[in-house]
Amino acid sequence: MAVRQVITWGDPRLKNKNLDVEDWTPELDQLVADMFETLSAHEGAGLAAPQVGINIRLAVIDVSGGADPAQKIVLINPEIIREEGEQIGEEGCLSIPGVSEVLKRPMKVCVKSRKPDGAWEELEAEELQARAFCHEIDHLRGRLFVEHLGPVKRDIIQRKYQKQRRD
Numbered sequence: 001m002a003v004r005q006v007i008t009w010g011d012p013r014l015k016n017k018n019l020d021v022e023d024w025t026p027e028l029d030q031l032v033a034d035m036f037e038t039l040s041a042h043e044g045a046g047l048a049a050p051q052v053g054i055n056i057r058l059a060v061i062d063v064s065g066g067a068d069p070a071q072k073i074v075l076i077n078p079e080i081i082r083e084e085g086e087q088i089g090e091e092g093c094l095s096i097p098g099v100s101e102v103l104k105r106p107m108k109v110c111v112k113s114r115k116p117d118g119a120w121e122e123l124e125a126e127e128l129q130a131r132a133f134c135h136e137i138d139h140l141r142g143r144l145f146v147e148h149l150g151p152v153k154r155d156i157i158q159r160k161y162q163k164q165r166r167d
Contacts, residue, residue: 001037004052009096009161015142016055020077024116028058032074035060044094046132048139051095059136063128073123075113078137082110087127091135091145099161103148105131 007013021028031054039047039062048059057077064071085107092100108126111133115121125133135145146154 001033003041004034004038006038006042006047006051006094007053008165009144009146009158011053011095013053013055014050014095014139014144016050017142018050018055018057018140021056021058021114024118028116031058032060036062036072039094040066042094045128046136047094048136050139050142057140059140061129061132061136063132073129074116075111075123075133075136075140076115078111078113078133078140080109080134080137081112081122082108084108087131089131091131093135093145095139096144096146096161098164099146099157101146101149101153101157103145105134109133111137 031049035047035049035052038052039060043065045063046059046061049056059075059078061073061075062071083106086104087107088102088104090100091103107130108124109130111123111125112120113123138145146157149157
């Protein structure tokens with residue numbers, strides 16, 4: 001396992017079209033292991049393949065911070081099929097370090113995701129896990145969490161972030 005470099009806001013790979021995962025390979029097993037290692041190293045709740053420069057529809061989630069191996073979830077070609085309720089809370093992103101904003105997300109989601117053997121499964125999540133599912137699926141659609149904000153607020157955050165990166 002290796003910690004991979006997380007690419008940051010402004011890198012075009014975060015906005016590229018992401019391809020569906022077709023056949024599962026040993027390389028994808030390695031990628032998933034590396035992504036969990038990277039997620040743990042950065043103390044995140046989720047990480048999408050585009051964030052490590054690989055434009056495929058694959059993400060990992062672990063809202064336990066590595067404390068509970070049963071909380072590790074791999075999303076392959078995921079689609080949100082149902083949303084319920086709403087939650088308002090602070091959200092950040094490993095690709096936009098140092099920036100967090102309050103966003104509205106569903107309280108519960110049901111996601112259809114492929115398993116490595118090609119079968120489909122439905123996964124239900126609520127609260128922080130639901131937020132992480134939505135956030136990572138946004139990445140697989142080429143969307144960053146700041147795009148949920150209004151254009152003026154997003155522009156202010158972007159200028160502040162760019163200044164912080166220069167300093």
